[in-house]
Amino acid sequence: MALADFQNLVDDFVRDDESRITTDDRDAAIALAVARYSEDRPRKIVVDLTAAGGHYLDLPESWEDGFSQLESLEYPVDLVPPSEISPADWRLYTSPSATRIMVAFSLAAAATVRATHTGRHVLDDEADTIPFGAREPVAAYGASILLDQLASATANSSDPTIGADSVDHRSKSQEYAARARAHRNRYLNTFGLTERKNVAHGVVVDLDLTDSRGRDRLTHPGRYR
Template identity: 45%
Template sequence: MLADLQTLVDDMVRDDAARIDADQRDRAIALALVQYGRDRPRRFVSDVTMPEDGLIELPEGARAILTVEYPVGLRPPRFLSPHQWSRYDAPEGPRELVSGVATGATMRVTFGGAHALTEDQDTVPPEDREALTSYAAAILFDQVAAMTSGDGNPTIPADAVNHGAKPENFAKRAERWRQRYHDLLGIDVKRTKAASVVVQTPLASTTGGSRLTHGRGRFRR
C-alpha cells in the first residue's frame, strides 16, 4: 500500500538534512506512478460485444486497447493486428474504433490504463515495487541537485566540505536510481530512443537559382 512505498522511498533517499518534505516525496511517487503506468500499464480484460458503429467505450481507468482476441476461444488464441484499432475522439469522450469484427460478435479486449496507489488500493505488483520507488528516488535526487546548484565552495579553507560537488553528486544518484528502474523492468533505453539524422540541404539564392558554390559547370575555363 501507499504507506509501505512511502517508507521505502524514505529509506532510499535518506534525507538527513531534511531537504525533502513528505509532500515532495508523495508528489514524486505520484509522478513515478505515471511513468510506471506508461511502461507497465494496468491491464483490464473484458468481453465486449461489437457495436454497429465499431466504437468501443473504454472502462473506467483505461486509456487504450492493448490486445483484441477474436474469435474468442481458439487455441492458440488469435489476436487482431494493432492496425485494426485506433483512438476516436467522440463528443462524449474518447473511444476505440475497431475494424475486422462482425457486428454483434464477442471479442476479448485487454485495455491498458493507469495504476491506483492509495491507502486502500494498490495495483502495483509486488515485484515492481522496488522499480517504482527507484524512479521516485530519482525524481527527488534531481530536485535536490537543482536545490543545491547555488551552493558554492566556502572561502574559509578550514571548511573541508566540498559544497560545489553536491549538485553533481545528487545528479549522479538520480541517474543511478533511474537506471535501476530501467534495469528492474528490463527496459533498454537505447533501443527506445528514436534515431535522428541531421541533413544539410542546399538553399536557393535570393533570385531562385543555385548558389555560387553549388552545382557543377557554372563557370568553365
C-alpha cells in the same frame, strides 16, 4: 504493497537526515515515478465488451483518452486457442459524437468481444497495480528525482567567501548527484531502458535553506517565504 510501502522505500533510498524534503515533495516524486513506469511498462487491462449489433463497439469505462492503446480483440471468446480478430479488421473511429471501435464485419447483438488495452498504473492507499518485481526500481526512480533536487539545492547553498564551507557543500552536492544517478540507473537497467535526453523531472522541491553562515539569501529572504 500500497502507497505507504512505497513512501517508506523512497524514504529509505533518500535518507534525508536533515528533513529537507516534505511529505508532499516525496509523494509528488512517487507520482512522477509511477507516471514514468506507466509510459515505459503500461498496465494491461482486459475487459469484455457487449456488442449492440453492427460494426461498432463502445470503448470500455477503463479507457483513458490520450493514453490508452487498443492491443487486441478476441472474438468469439474463450476458444482454445484464442481467436483474435486481425488488427487489419478493426480500428478506432472518431465521429463528432464519440470515439468507438470499428470492426470490419457485423457483430450480432449481445455478442461478447474481449478487448485488451493499456492504461496507467494505480498506486494509492488501497490499490497497487505495480508488479512485485518493479516496486523497488520504481521507488528508486522516485528517490532519484528527490536526490537530484537535493544536489541542486545543496550546490546553491554555499557561500563563496568561505572556501572550506563551499568545498563541503560541493562535496555533498556531488554525493547527492551520484546517488541520484545510481538510483535512476537501477530503474533504467531493470527494464532495459536508456535515459531520456532533455526531459525535466517535473517536480520542484522547495528547500528554504539559509547560506553557510545561517543568513537569509539575497534572492529569497525569510520574510518572503
